[in-house]
Amino acid sequence: xxxxxxxxxxxxxxxxxxNASTDLLFVDRHLIHEVTSPQxxxxxxxxGRAVRRPDLTFATMDHxxxxxxxxxxxxxxxxxxxxEALAANCDEHRIPLLDLTHPDQGIVHVxxxxxxxxxxxxxxxxxxxxxxxxxxxxxxxxxIGTSEVEHVLATQTLPQQQAKTLKVEINGDxxxxxxxxxxxLAVIGKLGTAGGNGYVAEFCGSAIRGMSMEGRMTxxxxxxxxxxxxxxxxxxxxxxxxxxxxxxxxxxxxxxxxVSYWQSLHSDADAVFDKTISLDASSISPQITWGTNxxxxxxxxxxxxxxxxxxxxxxxxxAERALQYMGLSAGQKLTDCAVDVVFIGxxxxxxxxxxxxxxxxxxxxxxxxxxxxxxxxxxxxxKRQAEQxxxxxxxxxxxxxxxxxxxxxxxGMNDDQVAAGQRCASTSNRNFEGRQxxxxxxxxxxxxxxxxxxxAGKFVNVARLEGAAQ
Amino acid sequence: xxxxxxxxxxxPLDKNNVDTDQIIPKxxxxxxxxxxxxxxxxxxxxxxxDGAANxxxxxxxxxxxxxxxxxxxxxxxCGSSREHAPWALQxxxxxxxxxxxxADIFFNNSVNNGxxxxxxxxxxxxxxxxxxxxxxxxWQIDLASQEILFGNNAAxxxxxDPDIKQRLLSGLDFIGSSEQLNPQIAAFEAQRRANLPWLG
Numbered sequence: 001x002x003x004x005x006x007x008x009x010x011x012x013x014x015x016x017x018x019n020a021s022t023d024l025l026f027v028d029r030h031l032i033h034e035v036t037s038p039q040x041x042x043x044x045x046x047x048g049r050a051v052r053r054p055d056l057t058f059a060t061m062d063h064x065x066x067x068x069x070x071x072x073x074x075x076x077x078x079x080x081x082x083x084e085a086l087a088a089n090c091d092e093h094r095i096p097l098l099d100l101t102h103p104d105q106g107i108v109h110v111x112x113x114x115x116x117x118x119x120x121x122x123x124x125x126x127x128x129x130x131x132x133x134x135x136x137x138x139x140x141x142x143x144i145g146t147s148e149v150e151h152v153l154a155t156q157t158l159p160q161q162q163a164k165t166l167k168v169e170i171n172g173d174x175x176x177x178x179x180x181x182x183x184x185l186a187v188i189g190k191l192g193t194a195g196g197n198g199y200v201a202e203f204c205g206s207a208i209r210g211m212s213m214e215g216r217m218t219x220x221x222x223x224x225x226x227x228x229x230x231x232x233x234x235x236x237x238x239x240x241x242x243x244x245x246x247x248x249x250x251x252x253x254x255x256x257x258x259v260s261y262w263q264s265l266h267s268d269a270d271a272v273f274d275k276t277i278s279l280d281a282s283s284i285s286p287q288i289t290w291g292t293n294x295x296x297x298x299x300x301x302x303x304x305x306x307x308x309x310x311x312x313x314x315x316x317x318x319a320e321r322a323l324q325y326m327g328l329s330a331g332q333k334l335t336d337c338a339v340d341v342v343f344i345g346x347x348x349x350x351x352x353x354x355x356x357x358x359x360x361x362x363x364x365x366x367x368x369x370x371x372x373x374x375x376x377x378x379x380x381x382x383k384r385q386a387e388q389x390x391x392x393x394x395x396x397x398x399x400x401x402x403x404x405x406x407x408x409x410x411x412g413m414n415d416d417q418v419a420a421g422q423r424c425a426s427t428s429n430r431n432f433e434g435r436q437x438x439x440x441x442x443x444x445x446x447x448x449x450x451x452x453x454x455x456a457g458k459f460v461n462v463a464r465l466e467g468a469a470q
Numbered sequence: 471x472x473x474x475x476x477x478x479x480x481x482p483l484d485k486n487n488v489d490t491d492q493i494i495p496k497x498x499x500x501x502x503x504x505x506x507x508x509x510x511x512x513x514x515x516x517x518x519x520d521g522a523a524n525x526x527x528x529x530x531x532x533x534x535x536x537x538x539x540x541x542x543x544x545x546x547x548c549g550s551s552r553e554h555a556p557w558a559l560q561x562x563x564x565x566x567x568x569x570x571x572x573a574d575i576f577f578n579n580s581v582n583n584g585x586x587x588x589x590x591x592x593x594x595x596x597x598x599x600x601x602x603x604x605x606x607x608x609w610q611i612d613l614a615s616q617e618i619l620f621g622n623n624a625a626x627x628x629x630x631d632p633d634i635k636q637r638l639l640s641g642l643d644f645i646g647s648s649e650q651l652n653p654q655i656a657a658f659e660a661q662r663r664a665n666l667p668w669l670g
Contacts, residue, residue, distance in 0.1 A: 015655050015658045016654040019636070021631065021633055022633045026655070026659075028669060035552075038502035039502070039503070042502075049645070055670055076500075078501065081502060082501075119669075128551055129550050131551075143551035144551060144578070145551055145579035146504075147553060148582065154649070156655065156659075157651075159644075193487055194548070197572075197573065227545065227573060250668035254667060257668075258666075258668055314486045314543060315486075318485075318487065411550075413497070420519070430549060432489045432492065433492060433514065434491060435491050435496075439519075
């Protein structure tokens with residue numbers, strides 16, 4: 001029997017067996033940031049252990065940083081201490097760090113691919129659940145906790161058990177204005193937030209093949225929101241073209257050998273998946289979440305569902321609670337709902353293609369009165385490119401704030417927060433209660449939909465906004 | 471011989487999809503310490519906007535003070551990978567969590583802190599909630615025999631991965647166990663350098 005892509009990567013990284021069902025796997029890349037690493041470094045120190053492979057470890061500052069100015073103390077005293085701890089730890093252990101003074105600093109899941117650190121066939125871990133992003137390159141990439149961060153720092157390995165495999169097949173052409181963000185929200189709506197628990201998901205089908213690397217990253221990024229351990233897409237010419245010439249990608253003398261290895265990284269034709277779901281790309285409309293977890297999602301023109309429409313008791317109760325928290329009623333149209341804040345950013349949707357999509361909606365228009373709108377590029381590289389392409393100017397002229405790179409309002413660890421009761425159109429990944437600020441009401445959408453909401457002052461189907469007179 | 475692994479008062483948290491942002495909100499994640507998270511547990515549910523205890527949140531009910539076993543529903547611990555979530559639960563006093571299912575990263579993080587996470591069928595979880603509805607419950611957890619003991623000879627069995635059971639019972643050092651394989655790690659590195667030289 002053939003193997004799935006996940007099984008190939010897993011087996012090629014087994015260092016040895018720890019127990020009946022637990023293997024020790026080698027980790028090719030360990031990405032770290034300020035929030036989930038300080039206790040790991042303290043643990044190492046306490047036990048007198050060294051970092052085994054600082055050359056395979058890379059650090060950035062992202063969660064906690066101010067997006068208004070490049071200063072360690074700009075997001076408060078405890079943030080400053082945490083950022084300084086990361087700098088000191090990286091210095092002590094000779095770990096490369098993209099700090100706030102580095103022109104390429106940015107969100108860990110944006111810079112990994114940009115720097116060519118993310119490559120097909122690798123195992124990549126990071127103390128952050130959205131590490132699944134890197135699966136877009138055919139790498140097995142997943143989030144870990146701080147005890148595991150310490151384990152990887154000490155041994156460059158991680159104990160693992162084999163996960164089940166889920167195939168998500170998406171064929172057909174995406175309608176105009178429907179983006180990878182809409183695809184993954186539709187998949188989560190179908191599978192549920194726990195539908196992927198215990199599985200590694202592989203996305204395949206013609207719709208996936210047609211996506212850019214940026215789009216594939218958005219898709220894999222949110223695999224965690226359906227509970228999957230990781231999301232994967234087999235590498236192809238689109239992947240190789242993206243990687244060529246990147247700083248840490250294989251250089252000329254190794255390039256051909258690397259590509260030939262990468263071409264072997266796909267699920268065999270006779271591989272058997274534990275579960276398969278499929279979606280017709282042409283049936284997907286622009287999506288928007290109405291509740292407080294990502295499976296509570298509808299097409300933007302649909303009414304908010306009634307709790308009674310859920311046959312499952314617990315889902316019905318969750319819907320009741322979500323409607324109350326979100327200040328919505330069953331049957332209501334979100335296109336009648338005014339927005340207070342628009343956030344375009346996060347590891348899900350802050351790459352150049354996302355900013356281009358948003359800017360194409362915003363061009364020659366103005367942010368509606370009373371709406372606070374932010375664009376937070378994912379990295380210094382994205383920011384510079386957007387400025388060179390004139391996108392930053394389009395956003396600024398329309399009335400958007402143009403910020404410095406960081407995680408920002410996705411989780412509001414810095415001062416970018418949504419106030420209680422405010423409604424936010426957000427391109428981020430989680431609409432949990434309080435995620436963007438206590439009492440904040442988050443609606444997850446694509447960059448084009450967020451931009452359209454900023455212009456209209458309410459949620460709107462971006463396809464209709466485009467048709468309207470400017 | 472049977473041996474009680476944990477025992478204590480049960481607190482029923484009747485919710486699905488309790489995410490790590492609820493277990494511990496982000497403003498507590500700027501700490502560089504591993505301690506001091508007990509007060510932050512379920513912060514937005516546990517305290518009102520003015521900082522007073524929310525009398526409607528189950529953790530604040532007088533009858534559940536001192537609880538050490540948390541009973542909840544499906545997909546507990548979904549969302550962010552923050553290990554601050556199990557730290558907060560453990561420092562508050564919970565060392566056993568019983569649920570229909572757990573998010574993967576949260577599950578690993580909890581086990582790495584020596585916590586016991588028990589997964590049961592929806593039907594059995596319902597039975598346990600029904601027991602709690604009858605009044606505060608004191609249960610014993612026998613990990614060796616894989617049973618929850620309710621008293622009066624009533625019990626419910628549970629499944630657990632044998633490797634995890636072994637780790638919890640022996641209290642083996644997480645990193646130390648892997649370091650036993652240091653020669654294999656070195657051999658793997660050498661082979662990787664030879665076969666895929668661009669990886670370093």
